[in-house]
Amino acid sequence: MTENKKYEGDCMCGQVQYRFSAFKKMVLKSCHCVECRIHTGHIMSNLAVPDENFTWLKNDTLQYYQSSKHLSRGFCSHCGSLMVVRQKDIDFMIVMAGGIADTEGIPFGFHYFSKEKGNYYDIPEGERQFARFWYEE
Ligand SMILES: [Zn+2]
Numbered sequence: 001m002t003e004n005k006k007y008e009g010d011c012m013c014g015q016v017q018y019r020f021s022a023f024k025k026m027v028l029k030s031c032h033c034v035e036c037r038i039h040t041g042h043i044m045s046n047l048a049v050p051d052e053n054f055t056w057l058k059n060d061t062l063q064y065y066q067s068s069k070h071l072s073r074g075f076c077s078h079c080g081s082l083m084v085v086r087q088k089d090i091d092f093m094i095v096m097a098g099g100i101a102d103t104e105g106i107p108f109g110f111h112y113f114s115k116e117k118g119n120y121y122d123i124p125e126g127e128r129q130f131a132r133f134w135y136e137e
């Protein structure tokens, strides 16, 4: 049942749109690394969607900025909305949480790169956090 649920999202001007279908273990997470904070203006909350579940509906204005050797950040070149992050050699579309129209059924999981978090806020007590990547600990 949940497997067939569809999620959609778009950018602020509507020229970039995507859809993805539900998959097992959907979990939102927030990256606190310096690069994500600079790029997004705060933390980068996202959902890693397997490529096979993800489709672009419209992406004529989508552009990528390569922010490091392994990472490209996709944004709408018209309105500037940050849409996705692509990491080299992994088969996931890392979708920005903010653009997903309705996140019903996708719980928040954890924070990562907490060692690079900003001084101006605290990660809520009791929420799971990792100093760097969750899969390294
Ligand atoms: Zn746009």
Ligand SMILES: [Zn+2]
Pocket (backbone or CB within 6 Å): 031, 032, 033, 034, 035, 036, 037, 044, 113
């Ligand atoms: Zn980050």
